[in-house]
Amino acid sequence: MTQTFHSKTLIIGAGSMGLATADYLASVGEESIQLLDAHSPPHDQGAHHGETRLIRLAYGEGSGYVPLALRALERWRELERETGESLFVPTGVLNLGPASAPFIRQVEASASQFDLPLELIGGEAAAGRWPGWQLDDSVRGGFESRAGVLRVERIIACWRQRVARRAGVTLTTGAVVTDIRPRDDGGFTARCADGRRFVADRVLAATGQHLAPLLAPLGIELPLTRVRKTFAWFEADARYRPERFPGFSLTDEELGIYYGFPAIDGAGFKIGRHDSGQPLAPGAPMAPFGDHPDDVAELQQVIDRYLPGVGKLEHGAVCHYVRTPDEHFLIDEPLPGLIIAGGFSGHGFKFASAMGEALGQWLRTEMAPAALAGFGLARLSA
Known part of the structure; x- marks a missing residue:
């Protein structure tokens, strides 16, 4: 029956x-x-797997998201108080890229429109403040002190x-x-x-x-559309502890768009690529990390260029994005x-x-x- x-x-x-x-x-x-x-x-x-996600407020995807992001942060804090759990790590988030990059320009516009704290900093100064970065002044940074990492x-x-x-x-x-x-x-x-x-x-x-x-x-x-994505954790020295290194987004006109996290709870330095990926049909199995030739190479190229204290790969994982056009x-x-x-x-x-x-x-x-x-x-x- x-x-x-x-x-x-x-x-x-x-x-x-x-x-x-x-x-x-x-x-x-x-x-x-x-x-x-x-x-x-x-x-x-x-x-929702992969341990961590960034929460940003001066939103580079469009200023229309900012009120929703502000409300979300309020409610994450409420959930922490009600549960007694540590759910948000206030690392701050550093948005990096050429000053002309649309994402960086929108971060600055969102901060201006909603009067959000955003510290503008050149690449060399950012590298001096956060020695885990290797940057020059072709890169512009926007640091959001109120942003951070969610334990998903x-x-x-x-x-x-x-x-x-x-x-x-x-x-x-x-x-x-x-x-x-x-x-x-x-x-x-x-x-x-x-x-x-x-x-x-x-x-x-x-x-x-x-x-x-x-x-x-x-x-x-x-x-x-569904897209296979990868991210990975790497060994890293003390420069990448959460009290010394913020979460980040990075736009490189040659290499692509990336995001990453300090080594939280000893899990290692985590980095993933936001653009690119392999299209998949709904329900189709995802090839495990390492099966695609770009899985490690696209992450390693960013580490080699920007992150001098990040070492060998510990492990990687796969996930998917489901995107609108x-x-x-x-x-x-x-x-x-x-x-x-x-x-x-x-x-x-x-x-x-x-x-x-x-x-x-x-x-x-x-x-x-x-x-x-x-x-x-x-x-x-x-």
Whole structure:
């Protein structure tokens, strides 16, 4: 006999956005929330593994993100206070690149528009202040003292523990949703591969790489692409301890766009490449780190040029980005009562605390928050 479960709100995908939304809804007294995940978070099948993510405020991807980033930092601090966990490491973030680079120019514009602290510094001065860098004055730096590093897997574990203690939320793992269908009497039915059905009045689908295939049978075409990405940890000397070296973004017109972290908790110096990568179909397996010829070489070239105290490779990992054509988020309500959230990979996690609040408000009030107005599907269709 097919099992059918009923709830007021159904959240498909218990990654960063799904868990954050469930946690917010439960915190404001909402009940009858069903949360589904194909795996068991935290895990390495989505976009939240890899230990750490940067949170930046003077945003180089566009000043429209700044209010959301500021709210996110407030909520990360709240989560720390409520859980007693260390979730944010205040390393600061140094944005580096040619003064003419669009990203660097937008960092400065965002800081100016929102009166954010941003210390402008030349490359040689930056290398003097942070000796882990080898820089000249062809590079310009913008240092954000309020920015830092989020401990992502610890955050996911905190949210899962909080959700487990909430009477109004049920988390079901191992639930592979294969389709969503509108009901004649209103609401939606989500069907799982094992035959279980979940019926709800309102649905949030935040399923990462599986979002576009899940919505396609409803006639909703989502322009999302999946890209294999790599990052790695390296041995490093004392110059790269978190009290002596900030998180960073680096734009090099020849080598590409990179991001990195000091050696937090003895894990080693971490670096990854933001641009480039190998396209993948949804659900296709990712080749392990080292299988592609560029996996180590594209990271090593940056280390050789800029980071004199970074040594041999310790280990690497793979992840994926799920991107829209303009690399901004995709958040919309393509059918009444069905909210979709995707295209976050690459720069989404830092916003998850604020995004959970905004998506939760949308589910509660049936009105889209103004903070999410710029992320609709219409801009991509046009």
